[in-house]
Amino acid sequence: MDYVTRGVCGQESCRERRYYLDNGQWFCRRGHLQEGTQVEEDADDFGKLGRISRVKREKEEKSRKTARGxxxxxxxxxxxxxxxxxxxxxxxxxxxxxxxxxxxxxxxxxxxxxxxxxxxxxxxDDEDVDSEPELFSSQPSQKDEDEPSVTIxxxxxxxxxxxxxxxxxxxxxxxxxxxxxxxxxxxxxxxxxxxxxxxxxxxxxxxxxxxxxxxxxxxxxxxxxxxxxxxxxxxxxxxxxxxxxxxxxxPLNSPIIFYRHMKRLALPVDVYEIILTLQKLLGFTFEYPEYLNDDKRIESLQLPEIQMMVLIVIATKLLFPFDNIPRNPATDLEPTAQGINWQEWIRAQQQFESQKHCEGKIGVEKAIQVSEADVSRMEPHQLDEYLDWYEKDWLDTTKDPHELAEMFAPSESENQTPPRHGPGAEQSAYTDEDKELDALLRKVTEGILSVPIVPDQEGEIVARPGMWYRRYRRVSALPAEARPFHEIAAKLAGVSLHKLVRAVSAAEWRLGHGLEYQARSEYSEYESESNSEDGSDLEEGSDLEFGSDLEGRSHSEEGSDIDVADDEVDEDHEFDGGLHGNSGDEMDELNELDEQLMGLGVGDE
Structure with a gap:
């Protein structure tokens, strides 16, 4: 009888391991029937028809050992x-x-x-020196004591x-x-x-x-x-x-950058002349400093781009203030003979912003900022656009695709804009923005107001441009007309609205103290010349009258956090070179700046 060696029988503590086959049933050598095991004999004695062979996948060579050192x-x-x-x-x-x-x-x-x-x-350390065995000890070696350890x-x-x-x-x-x-x-x-x-x-x-x-x-x-x-x-x-x-x-290429900012803010070209005057008074060079000032209050004024935007804001406030105080120029040659209608300016800017989101498109710039609440309000075509953007920028396409995955690959939207290639395509894309900017300028120009001319008369005090200049120290102090202007200016400068307002306030404080110091110096020179010519001293108290006059030109309203300064005497004289004069030469120069910007695809918003 042929026996087959298998596992332990286990019935009645049987430890037998040899089995034999009888009538299709297995019995151990001691005669215990193995239940659940039965072999049926094929009457025709057909053999096996074939064997299934499974081809194993070739494993990728794991060269992705993490590098160290x-x-x-x-x-x-x-x-x-x-x-x-x-x-x-x-x-x-x-x-x-x-x-x-x-x-x-x-x-x-x-x-x-x-x-x-x-x-x-x-x-x-020397990574190549691995041939010699290293002995480890709890005591530091002489080399470790001499050389400091370096953390990798x-x-x-x-x-x-x-x-x-x-x-x-x-x-x-x-x-x-x-x-x-x-x-x-x-x-x-x-x-x-x-x-x-x-x-x-x-x-x-x-x-x-x-x-x-x-x-x-x-x-x-x-x-x-x-x-x-x-x-x-x-x-x-x-x-x-x-x-x-x-x-x-x-230094920065300030003329063209000033032109770009003024065009985006829809400001007249006369602002540029005031900017040049303010730059000399404040000493801005539009260069990155070699050493930083530790004073946190003027930290932003050390950045050249913020310096440029501060000058634009101050010049705009001088020529076209945001308050409703009437200021009349003396002649029609002054740039303040025409004023900006700030209500019309705000409407034009809002229309310019709304044109970017026409046709209900999200745009790449907005897609990256989409939240859960935005997704719930999207239209079907907007969802398709968002998913196409997500597939393009967030799905990992570097991995080798599975064979079945290719059959269910996500399809791109039919109306998806093809990618831009080449500088010519980029220039054509920015042509639309240039057209929108031109439309913005035309709309703001159509709303320009004419300011009445009031000539100088003896014995009559007339509020001139530059007088009663308002200084806003906080964002909460900005008027309704000034806030949209400052928000766009802060966006162009790349800072928050709070930092721009603080930087403008710091520059105004420095400008006021600089003019006051210059006025005192000129008065001291005049006093010394008068004493040398007349041979007599000034009366006691004349200096007090001059000091009281300077105090009367600047005071602060604590309730609204606004400083009001009347530039009636000396400050008006300092800004006279910027407020009066013909700006035709500057206009001709700025008209040529568009040609220099055509080769760069850096359109304004």
């Missing part, structure tokens, strides 16, 4: 450099930047790379951040004197025209796989940055390049 740090810098190059590529090929722009960015990055290469050398843990302060890529691109634009503002780069980030949100999607897959999690976290940006953060990063990098590498950053 020097190699991981090198991969981090390579990924960062790829992101920076992608940004330059988009700016040159899609937004009309000059081809030399990439070389300037590369030189700036080469200087900055010196700091990180030194960090790699300092933070990595990466932090946001020792390695570059993504916000620094935008700062490098902006510094290169300053060096090349391109009329670009930081708000333009912020708008490109919101529109995702340059890689900033989730920048790892432009990094090759092989590099991403080997990056350790702590380095991946440094290169991960999943939310919209605040423009104040970009200002602060730009200021720190500009200081570092000037101090460590001795680079002299030129």
């Amino acid at each position: 020097r190699k991981a740090q090198t991969l981090l810098l390579q990924a960062y450099q790829i992101i920076l190059w992608k940004q330059c590529f988009a700016l040159i090929h899609d937004h009309g930047f000059p081809t030399q722009y990439e070389g300037v960015v590369r030189d700036l990055w080469a200087l900055k790379l010196q700091d990180y290469t030194s960090n790699i050398i300092e933070s990595t 843990r990466p932090t946001y302060h020792t390695w570059p951040r993504i916000s620094e890529t935008v700062a490098l691109c902006y510094l290169a634009a300053i060096i090349m004197q391109l009329p670009i503002c930081l708000s333009d780069f912020y708008r490109l980030i919101l529109r995702q025209d340059i890689p900033y949100i989730r920048p790892l999607k432009v990094v090759p897959r092989e590099i991403k796989r080997q990056l350790p999690p702590e380095f991946t976290r440094i290169l991960t940006v999943n939310r919209i940055p605040r423009v104040e953060v970009l200002h602060r990063t730009l200021r720190d990098i500009a200081l570092r390049y000037q101090r460590k590498f001795g680079i002299e950053l030129p």
